Amino acid sequence: MHYISTRGQAPVLTFGEAMMTGLARDGGLYLPETIPQMGAAEIAALAGQSYEEIAFRVMRPFMGDLFTEDEFRELIAKAYAGFGHAARAPLVQLAPNHFLLELFHGPTLAFKDFAMQLIGQMMQAALAKTGERITIVGATSGDTGSAAIEAFKGLSNVDVFILFPHGRVSEVQRRQMTTPSDSNVHALALDGDFDDCQARVKDMFNDFAFRDGVRLAGVNSINWARVLAQVVYYFSSAVSLGAPHRKVSFTVPTGNFGDIFAGYIAKRMGLPIDRLVIATNQNDILDRALRSGDYATDGVKPSISPSMDIQVSSNFERALFEAYGRDGRAVAQLMAELKEGRFHISQGALEVLRSHYDSGRCSEAETRATIASELAASGELLCPHGAVGVKVAQDHLGAMPMITLATAHPAKFPDAVEGATGIRPGLPPRMADLFDRPERVTRVPNDLAALQALVRDRI
Numbered sequence: 001m002h003y004i005s006t007r008g009q010a011p012v013l014t015f016g017e018a019m020m021t022g023l024a025r026d027g028g029l030y031l032p033e034t035i036p037q038m039g040a041a042e043i044a045a046l047a048g049q050s051y052e053e054i055a056f057r058v059m060r061p062f063m064g065d066l067f068t069e070d071e072f073r074e075l076i077a078k079a080y081a082g083f084g085h086a087a088r089a090p091l092v093q094l095a096p097n098h099f100l101l102e103l104f105h106g107p108t109l110a111f112k113d114f115a116m117q118l119i120g121q122m123m124q125a126a127l128a129k130t131g132e133r134i135t136i137v138g139a140t141s142g143d144t145g146s147a148a149i150e151a152f153k154g155l156s157n158v159d160v161f162i163l164f165p166h167g168r169v170s171e172v173q174r175r176q177m178t179t180p181s182d183s184n185v186h187a188l189a190l191d192g193d194f195d196d197c198q199a200r201v202k203d204m205f206n207d208f209a210f211r212d213g214v215r216l217a218g219v220n221s222i223n224w225a226r227v228l229a230q231v232v233y234y235f236s237s238a239v240s241l242g243a244p245h246r247k248v249s250f251t252v253p254t255g256n257f258g259d260i261f262a263g264y265i266a267k268r269m270g271l272p273i274d275r276l277v278i279a280t281n282q283n284d285i286l287d288r289a290l291r292s293g294d295y296a297t298d299g300v301k302p303s304i305s306p307s308m309d310i311q312v313s314s315n316f317e318r319a320l321f322e323a324y325g326r327d328g329r330a331v332a333q334l335m336a337e338l339k340e341g342r343f344h345i346s347q348g349a350l351e352v353l354r355s356h357y358d359s360g361r362c363s364e365a366e367t368r369a370t371i372a373s374e375l376a377a378s379g380e381l382l383c384p385h386g387a388v389g390v391k392v393a394q395d396h397l398g399a400m401p402m403i404t405l406a407t408a409h410p411a412k413f414p415d416a417v418e419g420a421t422g423i424r425p426g427l428p429p430r431m432a433d434l435f436d437r438p439e440r441v442t443r444v445p446n447d448l449a450a451l452q453a454l455v456r457d458r459i
């Protein structure tokens with residue numbers, strides 16, 4: 001299995017190399033050269049299997065010979081052992097044709113744990129084979145950072161630096177990143193928004209002297225392994241509703257486009273998915289782009305679903321690569337135009353995108369109203385991101401079962417949930433002292449040279 005860059009100019013890599021490389025050296029994102037297929041019989045055989053077994057069968061064909069089958073099974077088992085629900089990703093019914101996929105039972109209470117716990121295991125195993133030491137630098141709007149810190153804290157051969165936008169994550173998210181006492185964890189509050197954080201991380205990757213000097217690695221969804229691990233729960237949930245004999249649709253609260261792109265990969269592998277619905281908050285650039293063909297940034301607006309406060313949606317590049325017939329030169333041109341704030345999607349590419357994806361937007365008022373109405377209707381207490389998904393899904397319900405992804409636990413956003421319902425969701429007992437633990441954080445400017453100096457100094 002070979003991996004190629006969306007911009008067509010970077011070395012072709014193996015799975016293991018792509019996982020440890022992060023951003024491609026031409027600035028693009030890695031994707032498998034061909035997408036492995038699962039036939040109807042193989043998909044049907046997933047029914048009744050454990051989440052871990054489904055993960056093994058879905059991911060294995062992408063991985064080449066990085067691990068033996070036994071090694072990979074063991075890594076999967078370790079990755080999901082700490083989840084607080086036996087099903088790992090349970091499905092609950094909201095309405096006759098509407099289901100919620102709860103992805104918040106992992107250690108940091110967000111869907112990021114599904115991929116981060118596993119790549120934490122895989123990267124450690126790969127490093128143990130080579131004896132290397134790496135520096136992870138990640139950008140977060142709140143959830144990737146805490147999941148990465150949880151997965152890599154305390155390791156002697158990894159430093160983990162997380163850039164988050166100062167004042168723009170929830171207090172629970174911030175404390176999850178700033179309270180671990182391990183010396184290899186570095187929480188950095190950047191003066192800027194998430195797009196600035198992500199841009200500085202990509203700048204570090206594009207500075208080869210820095211990148212090679214610190215042995216930079218990425219755990220954002222830049223990293224293909226992150227996306228791959230998220231493909232699994234599309235299979236587990238669809239199969240539990242009757243796939244491959246019954247088609248399903250998914251609605252995905254979307255920001256950086258990694259999660260919904262994992263759904264696209266599941267579909268390309270053969271899972272019978274009808275529609276993939278992009279749900280955005282008031283940062284609705286993806287909804288506008290799909291409707292008009294113009295991808296035009298207009299500044300990040302802080303919202304009550306802060307993890308989706310994103311304008312430069314990293315994995316949309318992977319979707320464009322697919323929509324442009326895997327033409328790396330065309331994608332590189334669009335990404336060059338994006339540096340000026342906008343690009344136009346060709347009619348042909350737009351039609352390909354629309355053949356897979358629908359989209360919708362949820363305002364702040366609608367988010368609050370949905371948290372309240374869903375609690376009254378089904379008893380489910382949604383986080384604001386899940387509420388964005390549920391509202392947009394309700395606008396797209398049809399004859400086909402719809403699965404909405406609940407991407408975070410409501411206790412990560414207690415103010416927003418309490419404001420909508422009067423109920424303040426509590427953290428699980430293992431996190432009960434989160435507000436008593438001392439915080440450790442460095443305020444940093446939105447300045448590449450200063451950030452690079454800090455990283456060099458700390459490792």
Ligand SMILES: Cc1ncc(COP(=O)(O)O)c(C=O)c1O
Pocket residue numbers: 110111142143144221253254255256257258259260307308385407408
């Ligand atoms: C809770 C939550 N919901 C939704 C999203 C959006 O997911 P993606 O960036 O993969 O589109 C994020 C951030 O990634 C998130 O943390």
Ligand SMILES: N[C@@H](CCOP(=O)(O)O)C(=O)O
Pocket residue numbers: 139140141142143144145219220221222255256258307308314
């Ligand atoms: N919403 C994310 C933003 C980063 O996304 P990623 O999937 O590329 O890591 C967050 O919570 O940090």
